[in-house]
Each structure stands twice: as C-alpha cells, then as structure tokens.
Amino acid sequence: MSAALASSRTNGSEVVKELAFFAVIALLMSVMLLGVETVDRPTGLELAVRWDLVLIAIGSTVIGRLGLIFRRESISRLWQAVLITVTAVAVFEMFVRFRELDDRWVSPVVLDMAFGSVVSTILAIAFVVIVFATAYFTMKVQGAVEVDQSKKLSAKIQLTYRSNTKKIGLIGIVFFFIFPLLFGDDRSAIDLATLVMIYIMLGWGLNIVVGLAGLLDLGYVAFYAVGAYSYALLSQNFDLSFWLCLPLAGIFAASFGIILGFPVLRLRGDYLAIVTLGFGEIIRVVLINWYDFTGGPDGISSIERPSFFGLADFSRRVPEGAVSFGDLFGLDYSSMHRLIFLYYLILVLALVTNFVTLRLRKLPIGRAWEALREDEIACRSLGINPTNTKLSAFAIGAMFGGFAGAFFATRQGFISPESFTFLESAVILAIVVLGGMGSQIGVVLAAIVMIGFPEMFRELAEYRMLIFGAGIVAIMLWRPRGLLSFRDPTILLNMSQKEKVAGEIK
Amino acid sequence: MTDNKLLEVEHLTMRFGGLVAIDNLSFNANKREITAIIGPNGAGKTTVFNCLTGFYVPTEGRLTLHAEDGPRLLERTEGFRIPRNNGVARTFQNIRLFTGMTVLENLIVAQHNRLMEASAFSIAGLFNLGSYAKAEKEAVEKAKFWLEKVGLYEQADWNAGNLPYGSQRRLEIARAMCTDPSLLCLDEPAAGLNPRESAELNILLQSIRDDQGVGCLLIEHDMSVVMQISDHVVVLDYGKKIADGDPEAVKNDPAVIRAYLGEEEDDELPPEVAADLHLDPKAH
Numbered sequence: 184m185s186a187a188l189a190s191s192r193t194n195g196s197e198v199v200k201e202l203a204f205f206a207v208i209a210l211l212m213s214v215m216l217l218g219v220e221t222v223d224r225p226t227g228l229e230l231a232v233r234w235d236l237v238l239i240a241i242g243s244t245v246i247g248r249l250g251l252i253f254r255r256e257s258i259s260r261l262w263q264a265v266l267i268t269v270t271a272v273a274v275f276e277m278f279v280r281f282r283e284l285d286d287r288w289v290s291p292v293v294l295d296m297a298f299g300s301v302v303s304t305i306l307a308i309a310f311v312v313i314v315f316a317t318a319y320f321t322m323k324v325q326g327a328v329e330v331d332q333s334k335k336l337s338a339k340i341q342l343t344y345r346s347n348t349k350k351i352g353l354i355g356i357v358f359f360f361i362f363p364l365l366f367g368d369d370r371s372a373i374d375l376a377t378l379v380m381i382y383i384m385l386g387w388g389l390n391i392v393v394g395l396a397g398l399l400d401l402g403y404v405a406f407y408a409v410g411a412y413s414y415a416l417l418s419q420n421f422d423l424s425f426w427l428c429l430p431l432a433g434i435f436a437a438s439f440g441i442i443l444g445f446p447v448l449r450l451r452g453d454y455l456a457i458v459t460l461g462f463g464e465i466i467r468v469v470l471i472n473w474y475d476f477t478g479g480p481d482g483i484s485s486i487e488r489p490s491f492f493g494l495a496d497f498s499r500r501v502p503e504g505a506v507s508f509g510d511l512f513g514l515d516y517s518s519m520h521r522l523i524f525l526y527y528l529i530l531v532l533a534l535v536t537n538f539v540t541l542r543l544r545k546l547p548i549g550r551a552w553e554a555l556r557e558d559e560i561a562c563r564s565l566g567i568n569p570t571n572t573k574l575s576a577f578a579i580g581a582m583f584g585g586f587a588g589a590f591f592a593t594r595q596g597f598i599s600p601e602s603f604t605f606l607e608s609a610v611i612l613a614i615v616v617l618g619g620m621g622s623q624i625g626v627v628l629a630a631i632v633m634i635g636f637p638e639m640f641r642e643l644a645e646y647r648m649l650i651f652g653a654g655i656v657a658i659m660l661w662r663p664r665g666l667l668s669f670r671d672p673t674i675l676l677n678m679s680q681k682e683k684v685a686g687e688i689k
Numbered sequence: 690m691t692d693n694k695l696l697e698v699e700h701l702t703m704r705f706g707g708l709v710a711i712d713n714l715s716f717n718a719n720k721r722e723i724t725a726i727i728g729p730n731g732a733g734k735t736t737v738f739n740c741l742t743g744f745y746v747p748t749e750g751r752l753t754l755h756a757e758d759g760p761r762l763l764e765r766t767e768g769f770r771i772p773r774n775n776g777v778a779r780t781f782q783n784i785r786l787f788t789g790m791t792v793l794e795n796l797i798v799a800q801h802n803r804l805m806e807a808s809a810f811s812i813a814g815l816f817n818l819g820s821y822a823k824a825e826k827e828a829v830e831k832a833k834f835w836l837e838k839v840g841l842y843e844q845a846d847w848n849a850g851n852l853p854y855g856s857q858r859r860l861e862i863a864r865a866m867c868t869d870p871s872l873l874c875l876d877e878p879a880a881g882l883n884p885r886e887s888a889e890l891n892i893l894l895q896s897i898r899d900d901q902g903v904g905c906l907l908i909e910h911d912m913s914v915v916m917q918i919s920d921h922v923v924v925l926d927y928g929k930k931i932a933d934g935d936p937e938a939v940k941n942d943p944a945v946i947r948a949y950l951g952e953e954e955d956d957e958l959p960p961e962v963a964a965d966l967h968l969d970p971k972a973h
Contacts, residue, residue: 547804554798557787566773672791676845
C-alpha cells in the first residue's frame, strides 16, 4: 500500500482540492434541481427548500469521488468498495426522498425501508453486498494489467462480432420474424415493435446519407413527411390504394431529395447541416400553413388503411364487394391481424432498405460514397462526379424515408405536421450516430435503445429520461464513435474477414 | 516533333486577386516523356497542376491536351471531367488517399466511371447481373497488376492509412494509374522518401513512361529524381519560366543557379534601386 501511495500522482492537498471542486459542482447542480421545489399552497405557488437533498447530493458526490480517487491510485481495495457502497446507498436515499418527501426533515428513509420487514431487510443487504462485491472485485490491483485484460476482452468481442456479422444479422432477422408468434396477443408489444421498426428503417435510410456518404443531414424528417403526405393526399384526393402510393411516395421523397441536393451540394459539414435543418423546417412550415392543400395544423385524418395486397380487408365490417382477411384464411376476426400485418409490412420494408444498402455498398456507387466521405478532392481527381454522387445518396436516402413515411401515414390513419418536427430528425440522427456511423446492426441496437427502452420503462416516469440521458452520456464516453463503429471492407483480396479484423485489432 | 506533343500550355496566367501566381507561362510536354517542373518554393508549380487538373480555372491562357482522338481544351472542362474524359490523372503533395478504405478499394474506386457504366448506374449491379460481375473482376485484375507493380500486393487488404509513408506515395501513383490516364501529374512524389525509396520511385516512373506509354509531368525538389529520370525540365520562379530544356542544360543555366542559390546584390535589381544603392552605400 505504501508503495502504491509513493507512486501515486496526487498528494493530500490535491485530493482535498479535487474533493472541494466536486462538492462545488454538486452544489451548483443540485441546488436548483433538487434544492427548491414549487409547492401549490392555498396562498399560491410557493418555493419549498429541501436542503437535505442538496446535502445528500454533495455528500454522495464527495464520498463517491473519494472512492474513485482510491480506485485511481489503487490504494485500498476495501476502502474503495466501502466508499462506493456508501455512495450508492446515499444516491438511492436521494431518489427515494425526491419522490416521496415534502420539505420536512426526517431520518434516512433507507433505514426505514431496509428494516421494515424480513424481505426488505434481505433485499437491502443483498443490494449492499452486490454493490460492495462489484466494487471490490472490479478494482484495479495493478493498473496496467487490468487495462490489458479489458482490452483483450473487448478485442475478443470485436473479433467475434465482426467475423460473424452475417450470422448475427440473420439471427436478428429470424427473431424479428418470429416476434409476433411470441408476443402475438400483446397489443402493446406489437405496437412498440412496429414503432421501433419504423425508426430502424429511418435509421437505415439516413445511414446512407450520413454514414456512407458522410453528408450530415439534420432535416431527414422532411422526406419522411413528404412520404406520409404523398400517401395521405393521393389516397384522399385520387382514391389510390396504398400499394400504388407506396412507390409513388418513395419517388416524391426522392425528387425532394434531389431538389434539396442541387443547391446544397457545394456545402460541406456544418453548413450543409444548417441548410438541411432549414429545409426540414420549410417543409413543416409549408405543411402547417398551406391549409387548403394539407389541412394545416388539423392534419389529415381517416387515412385509408392498407388492404392485404388488395385481396382482403382488415376491417370488422368489410365494405361491399370486398373480402375480409378472416374469411380469406378461415380465421375469426381479430383486431390483431391488422397490427401484425403492419408489423410484417414495416419489417419487410426495413429489410429491403437494409439489403439495398448492403448491396449498394459493394457497388461502385457505394464505394464512391465512402470515398467521397473520406476525401472529396481526391474523388474529383479520379474523375468521380461529386455532384451526382452526393445527389444519388440524398435521393436514395430520401426515398427510403418516403417509404417509411407512407407506412407511418397508413399505420396511424392520421398525420399532422406535429409528427414531423426537428426532434424527429434529431432522434433519427442520434440513432445513426449512437449505432456507429455506417453500421447496420448498430442502427438496430441504437433504435432499440433510443425508442424501445424509453417506451418499455414508462413506469419509471420522469426517471427514465434521466437514465436515458445517462445512458447516452455513457455510450459517448466509452464508445465515442458509436456502439458498433467498425467499417468492414467491401472486397478482400488475400485475407479472410476474420484475419482482417484480427490484424486491425492488433 | 509536333505530333509528339501531349500537352501544350500556352500563355497560362493565374491571378488570385492582385497576386500573379503564374505569369504568361508556355511550355510543352511530350508523349512518352517525363517533364519535370522545378523551381523554388512558391514558384507556382502546384498552381500549374491545379489549373491542368481543373481545380482552378486559369485567368488567361490555353491548355491543350493532344489526346488520341484529337485535341482537348482543358481550361474549358469541368473539374472532375478532366480525369474522366481527357485522361489527366494526378497525385497530391500531401497524400490524399481514402485512408479508411483498403488498398484494393482505393484502386477500385479509381476505376469508378468504367464500373459505373458496367453496373448500368447500379441497376445491373443491384441485381447482380453477369455483366457487372465481369467488369468488377476486370477491375480487380487491373488493381492487382498495379499492386504488384508498386509492390503492395501483400498489403492489399490493409487500410490505406496504415501503410508506411513511402508505400502511401506509391499507392497514390497506382491509384492515379488505375484511371488509365494519358498524362500523369505527380506533385512531389519523392517528398519524404529515403534514398532507397527514391530509387524505387525512379524505376516505377520510368516503367510508367516506357511500358505504359504515359506522359508524366513531375514537380519535384529531389534533384536525384529530377536529373536521373526526366527528359525535359521546365524551371519556374515567381510564376515565370526561367529555363526550359534537357536536364544537363538546365543544370548549368545561370538563371536557374541564380534562382536556387541566390545572386549578387546589384545584378538583378531595378536600375533606379541599384542607382540608389550606389549613391548611398551606407543605407544598405
């Protein structure tokens, strides 16, 4: 221990300085968030102060920081674990108080909870033991060795993942295909899966523009909106069926992509992002204000639902002359049929997006996109037309956005400009970035994390956004280039994929 | 000799605002010859390249490339069409490879236009039609040829950015050659190379000239490269041509020596300044 101390970089006064700094940070952050609360009193809205929460926040920050310092300097294994456990308990106490208590001063709630009953005592002890054990056994004994091992492990995981991407993808596809068989009765599960699938498709579409061609597009939702409104308007004004409108929606969105592309092609990086952002807003503002055409803020309602490829209808009361889906297959009517059909529809659309992207990547156009992302000047010197290459990326990305939009319109039955705000673009972009630019499986993971988790944990109420934020920060800390940010070569000459990955990891 | 001309630069002038980077420059480059452009730093050599390859539009002058099917005016061609239709390829002073892509991919991207046609603008490729598969195979064969030529076959699957510096230089030349150029413009290909690598580069460039029959235009500071392999040297200083001829003649040209090694004070000063200096020697 003394040897560890001797080699440590910090001395006593530096530790005190560091702790004081974090105490101040904790104070600044907690005083407004936790320390004051608005309370509805008969006399009006009043501020109530909750110093206990502020104190706990500062206390837990300081103790936790001390634990981290011990960990960093590899001082005492036992003390590290103790300090981290105390912090965990304090944080828990803070959460319980925040939810349950008014501005009264009471003794620690954790104690009351822990010794309320036998079960709760066991749970509390288990909690403490688990935290303690995790802290104790994950500590650094010898800094360098530990880093080496964790590196080895992550290299191993990377190697396994990257040399089996196809298998993993196939397993994923099979899972999504049998998903309705597993959760077929659970309406909310199918709904959630459909929602996630829409975002996966949008993520894959945007991945062409951002991940492959490297053009930062903050207005992707505009194409989604164009697709949705194309279907809604064509269906309402010309009575065209969903199956006819689906390709049309894609074509319209692609032409909007080209229209946007032309003026912004000469821009790069931040400037391009700003222009695309503006374009997204223009589309939304037009949708709001062109009342005669788009219904303005009222949106378009009772959009026609899709039929079963024009053969059968999913409604309970089938219009005259049409066959109901139940009759066609000899099933009893169930409202789940349509939901499951919609799920499979978006699944197939998303998979088409995926396969087209994967295929394009190995074609000259895909390679040119990636080359353009790497170095535009070199591309020009090789005779690649940067304008057309960028335009094609924009148009194809937009086309898939348009397909997704048409699907969205037919699923919701109602669309309004509200659904196509900048926030949507940001979420889709976040999915692409978090997943790892250019990674198809990464997009799936990120869509599940970004869309699926917040919906699944709705019971956690306001905390879910907190945890969500922490999760995003964690991803950006440990995997700053996205969850799965690996680029696999499109062609190999004398190495297998596995050898290539192994060589890269070394 | 006239029908041996590959590139004709006539009265090329490039101004950036008030700065005259190239001033009324004329020279020729012949087929199957290596023409070196040398000159001190800031002489305007790279600007000449940028005009030739469409990155700049010259302020004045005419750039004629005598391609097999007739003369082409480069200054009237849009940037990316110069390598595509006219067969002028170039490398860069600061290497510009696609560093995240593999060596082989770099060479295949260079054959983009031919492959794009073969894939019927991705439609045939999307459905994996035979015609595209064949074209891609040919592209890989061509890439292999150049990989062997520059000695990078073993590293074909490496990421280009992971190659050592000298290999990156050679890869960039191979990539330019994969576009099937009739004129290859090399911007300081020997910069940062050690003597052994420079010697290898000489052999490579000579082979490009003799075996492929491609005319080379070369900017270089490394005189061991310039003097050994070039057939014709053009010397620039402050945007003006100060000498033009075979390496031996240029080496002994007093104007060149002056540009490189400096000169005695009053030789080239404007007469009035020189006169002033003589009147008041203490001011100097």
